[in-house]
Amino acid sequence: MSENFERYQRQLLLKGFGETGQQKLQDAKVLVIGAGGLGCPALQYLTAAGVGTIGIVDDDIVSLDNLHRQILYTTNDIGSAKVVMAAFALEQLNFDIDIIPYNTRLTNQNAIEIITPYDIVIDGTDNFATRYLVNDACVVLNKVLVYGAISQFEGQVAIFNYGTNATNYRDLFPTPDNTILNCEELGVLGVLPGIIGSMMANETIKLITGIGQPLVNTLLTFNALTNQSHQFTISPREETAKFIPANEQAFSEMNYELFCSANNSFDIDANRFDELLNDTNVAIVDVREVGELPLLDFKNVPVPLSQLTQSVYKLNKDTIVLVCQTGKRSTQAAQILLNHFGTTKKIHSLQGGIVNWKKQHAENVG
Amino acid sequence: MQVNISIFGPLTDIITKDNLVINDINDTNTLTEQLNKTYPALATIKYAIAVNKNIITNNTILNDNDTVALMPPFSGG
Numbered sequence: 001m002s003e004n005f006e007r008y009q010r011q012l013l014l015k016g017f018g019e020t021g022q023q024k025l026q027d028a029k030v031l032v033i034g035a036g037g038l039g040c041p042a043l044q045y046l047t048a049a050g051v052g053t054i055g056i057v058d059d060d061i062v063s064l065d066n067l068h069r070q071i072l073y074t075t076n077d078i079g080s081a082k083v084v085m086a087a088f089a090l091e092q093l094n095f096d097i098d099i100i101p102y103n104t105r106l107t108n109q110n111a112i113e114i115i116t117p118y119d120i121v122i123d124g125t126d127n128f129a130t131r132y133l134v135n136d137a138c139v140v141l142n143k144v145l146v147y148g149a150i151s152q153f154e155g156q157v158a159i160f161n162y163g164t165n166a167t168n169y170r171d172l173f174p175t176p177d178n179t180i181l182n183c184e185e186l187g188v189l190g191v192l193p194g195i196i197g198s199m200m201a202n203e204t205i206k207l208i209t210g211i212g213q214p215l216v217n218t219l220l221t222f223n224a225l226t227n228q229s230h231q232f233t234i235s236p237r238e239e240t241a242k243f244i245p246a247n248e249q250a251f252s253e254m255n256y257e258l259f260c261s262a263n264n265s266f267d268i269d270a271n272r273f274d275e276l277l278n279d280t281n282v283a284i285v286d287v288r289e290v291g292e293l294p295l296l297d298f299k300n301v302p303v304p305l306s307q308l309t310q311s312v313y314k315l316n317k318d319t320i321v322l323v324c325q326t327g328k329r330s331t332q333a334a335q336i337l338l339n340h341f342g343t344t345k346k347i348h349s350l351q352g353g354i355v356n357w358k359k360q361h362a363e364n365v366g
Numbered sequence: 367m368q369v370n371i372s373i374f375g376p377l378t379d380i381i382t383k384d385n386l387v388i389n390d391i392n393d394t395n396t397l398t399e400q401l402n403k404t405y406p407a408l409a410t411i412k413y414a415i416a417v418n419k420n421i422i423t424n425n426t427i428l429n430d431n432d433t434v435a436l437m438p439p440f441s442g443g
Contacts, residue, residue: 034443037442128439150440151442154440171421233419306379306382336406
């Protein structure tokens with residue numbers, strides 16, 4: 001046994017693993033996209049296990065509210081680039097492997113160049129635009145994709161684009177849904193991405209070493225509150241092909257942000273919102289759930305999104321302006337009201353939500 | 367004839383429970399139409415449907431005691 005493998009002794013002892021398995025890990029090249037809640041645990045376990053080359057893509061900086069789930073970072077890292085701090089911590093953990101940080105946002109202009117040198121891509125991103133972009137890039141480049149995603153207390157894991165009869169993310173969700181909220185707004189228990197990110201690392205190690213039954217064409221769901229876990233078989237869809245760019249050129253011409261952005265015909269900006277604030281024919285409706293902060297210091301009707309459908313009778317003004325934290329839930333609420341009222345009422349959503357509105361006011365005052 | 371429906375993720379906020387039992391429903395298209403009538407917010411959301419642990423790609427006939435899962439995409443990471 002090579003002296004370098006001493007570090008991996010406990011996994012070398014495993015049935016079906018051995019020095020051959022360790023050599024496969026050392027030869028493997030894995031790209032982790034997103035060094036957040038899912039990316040951190042995946043990176044830590046893949047680094048510890050001895051995956052020879054690990055790329056990390058992220059353009060974000062460490063913030064205080066990341067630390068409850070992104071446990072690769074420390075309080076001292078706040079304000080620093082995630083990929084830099086991650087690479088530093090991972091090199092301390094295992095100096096035998098190559099860590100390659102990409103301090104950039106993955107776009108359809110740089111994805112081909114970044115992904116091409118790798119064998120396996122891990123999707124630990126936090127938005128639909130990048131998830132569809134990563135999926136399509138992996139299909140175009142024929143790279144295996146280990147997918148994981150979370151929402152509140154639930155997680156999903158799957159392996160796409162592997163072997164014959166390969167499926168991809170669009171066989172599960174052909175086109176983006178713009179109404180489902182992302183975890184930034186919904187909240188997430190810190191342990192959940194730890195569990196799901198560790199499962200992603202586990203699946204990656206199984207794929208590389210050829211042990212066990214990886215989740216190929218299988219969607220695993222896990223609920224942290226009930227501990228219920230299910231597996232669903234994914235089959236190719238006929239219509240998937242028409243959504244995926246045919247080649248690298250077509251991929252580079254896609255507009256993922258636009259394609260994933262919500263129907264913005266409801267949106268009004270902070271200035272227009274200020275004008276409507278004092279109009280007596282306008283109802284300002286706060287669709288956040290009870291107890292969410294900040295409290296609003298203007299007249300409003302609180303109707304949590306979860307109760308909107310059964311509370312539409314409360315809305316009798318001609319113009320309704322929906323507000324929430326960042327503008328996502330209010331857009332969803334606007335769609336619900338449009339379905340209910342049709343064109344009998346004017347329905348608006350405060351773009352960027354209360355967060356953006358407060359920021360604009362602070363700037364105007366400052 | 368009854369069908370058991372399992373509800374995942376943010377869809378449980380709309381349906382306000384994580385499972386339902388629906389009687390006398392022929393196929394998945396009829397099921398989603400009926401759900402959309404009862405829960406209009408569902409109609410705006412795209413989600414995957416599984417029948418007996420297989421993600422379906424087309425309208426699927428439902429039989430007694432089938433289990434249907436409604437699974438929305440998650441974006442969080």
